[in-house]
Amino acid sequence: MKLLVSAKNVSEPTVETIATYAHKRFAKLVKFIPKKAHFSPILNVEADYNKRKKQFELKVVLSVNKKTFVYKIEIADIRAAIDIASSNIKHQLVQNKGKQWRYGLLG
Numbered sequence: 001m002k003l004l005v006s007a008k009n010v011s012e013p014t015v016e017t018i019a020t021y022a023h024k025r026f027a028k029l030v031k032f033i034p035k036k037a038h039f040s041p042i043l044n045v046e047a048d049y050n051k052r053k054k055q056f057e058l059k060v061v062l063s064v065n066k067k068t069f070v071y072k073i074e075i076a077d078i079r080a081a082i083d084i085a086s087s088n089i090k091h092q093l094v095q096n097k098g099k100q101w102r103y104g105l106l107g
Contacts (some may be wrong), residue, residue: 001030001041009049014078018089022081026060027087032093034063047078060085067096 005028022045033041044061048063053076058081061068069092073083 001024001043003049004042004044006045007049009051010047016046018045018078018082022082025082026089029062029086029090029093032090032095032097039065045082046074047081050074056081057102058082058085060089062089062093064093069093069096 003023005015005022007015007018010018011051017029022043024042024044029043030041041062041064044059044063046059046061048056048057049055053074055076056078057072058078059072060070069089071085071088071092073081073084073086
């Protein structure tokens, strides 16, 4: 899985922290991605710090087999945001996999 991390209004050490933590948390999602993927899945993590609200805005986009899974969250702790986003994307993948099995799209 290819991981792309972009961050706005965030210091360089924080960007590295976001990248390493996101890689650690989202690496576990590989087992929920269909093995017959036509291309390598792309995970895009975008973080932005809103100074006025003192919160991080996190957007996670996972593209797999012409499907796109998106999750957005605003929270003060970036690691908690990554944890919640990982859980939500996992839930979306499991739901989608069930639909594919039900309609005979997976072999």
